[in-house]
Amino acid sequence: MSANATSPVTVSLKHVRKVFENGTTALENFSLDVRQGEFVSLLGPSGCGKSSALRIIAGLSEPSSGTVDWPMADAAGLQHELGFVFQEPTLMPWASVFSNVWLPLRAKGVSKSAACDRVMESLATVGLEDFAGHRPQELSGGMKMRVSIARALITRPKVLLMDEPFAALDEITRFKLNNDLLQLQERFGWTILFVTHSVFESVYLSSRVVVMAARPGRVIQDLAIEAPRPRQDGFRTSPYYSARCRDVSAALESAMVPMDGM
Numbered sequence: 001m002s003a004n005a006t007s008p009v010t011v012s013l014k015h016v017r018k019v020f021e022n023g024t025t026a027l028e029n030f031s032l033d034v035r036q037g038e039f040v041s042l043l044g045p046s047g048c049g050k051s052s053a054l055r056i057i058a059g060l061s062e063p064s065s066g067t068v069d070w071p072m073a074d075a076a077g078l079q080h081e082l083g084f085v086f087q088e089p090t091l092m093p094w095a096s097v098f099s100n101v102w103l104p105l106r107a108k109g110v111s112k113s114a115a116c117d118r119v120m121e122s123l124a125t126v127g128l129e130d131f132a133g134h135r136p137q138e139l140s141g142g143m144k145m146r147v148s149i150a151r152a153l154i155t156r157p158k159v160l161l162m163d164e165p166f167a168a169l170d171e172i173t174r175f176k177l178n179n180d181l182l183q184l185q186e187r188f189g190w191t192i193l194f195v196t197h198s199v200f201e202s203v204y205l206s207s208r209v210v211v212m213a214a215r216p217g218r219v220i221q222d223l224a225i226e227a228p229r230p231r232q233d234g235f236r237t238s239p240y241y242s243a244r245c246r247d248v249s250a251a252l253e254s255a256m257v258p259m260d261g262m
C-alpha cells in the first residue's frame, strides 16, 4: 500500500513544544502530520530533537505545550497499534530469542504456549524462525536487530516508530535490512516514522524526509521522495536518487547554520 496526499492522517502534531526540567528547549513549534502508509524520516543534526519528537509520539514523554492527535485511533486501542525499535536491540542476554520476542505479550499476561504461534510468526517475518532457541550472544548484530524488530511486531502494530535502528550495523547488513523493512512495509501496510542521521538511508527508505534544525528543534524542510515503492538496490544508483540526496544534503546543511551567530 502506498500513501498519498489523500490518505487519512495517522498522527498529527501541532505546535509541539518540549522544555526539559533543566530548561533545555528540545522542540519549538514542531508540527507534523503523518499519513497512513507513509514512511517518514526525521533527519537532522545531533540534538535537534528527533528522539524527543519520537518519544512524544510514542507517549513516553509529554509535550510542554501543543497537541498530539491520533485521528483514526481510539485512545484505548492506541498502545496496541504502536511498535518501537531503538538503536540498541536491548535484548535480555540470559533469555532465548523466543523469550525475548514473547516479552511484550508476557507482560500482558499471555502464557508461553498461548503466545507460541504469534512468536514464531513474528520470527518468521524477519527470517529467524530457526533461531528461537538461541541466546542473543550467539547472533550477529544484524540478527539481534531482527529479533528486536520481531519483538516490536508481536503486538501486530500498525505504526512503527524506529529510532536509528540500523545505525550500529555494517553497511551491507544495513542495506539488507533496509530492503527487508521496505518489503515488510509493503506487505503489512505499516506507517513508519524513522529517525536517522543518514541522508542516503533517509532518501532510500522514505516517502518523505523531514529535515530538522536544532536550538530549538523544529522542522525546516519537508521533502517528498517520489520514486515508486518498494525500492530495490537499483534505486541507489539512479539519477533521481542522487538528485534527491543532493537536495536533502543541502537542506541538512542549511539546518547546520547556527541561529543568531551561535
Ligand SMILES: Nc1ncnc2c1ncn2[C@@H]1O[C@H](COP(=O)(O)OP(=O)(O)OP(=O)(O)O)[C@@H](O)[C@H]1O
Residues within 6 Å of the ligand: 020, 021, 022, 024, 025, 026, 044, 045, 046, 047, 048, 049, 050, 051, 052, 053, 217
Ligand atoms: N531528559 C532530558 N533532559 C534534559 N535535556 C534533554 C533530555 N533529553 C534530551 N535532552 C536535550 O534535548 C535536546 C534534543 O535531544 P534529542 O535526543 O531529542 O535530539 P536528537 O536529535 O535525537 O539527537 P541525536 O541525533 O544526538 O540522538 C538536546 O539538547 C538534548 O541534550
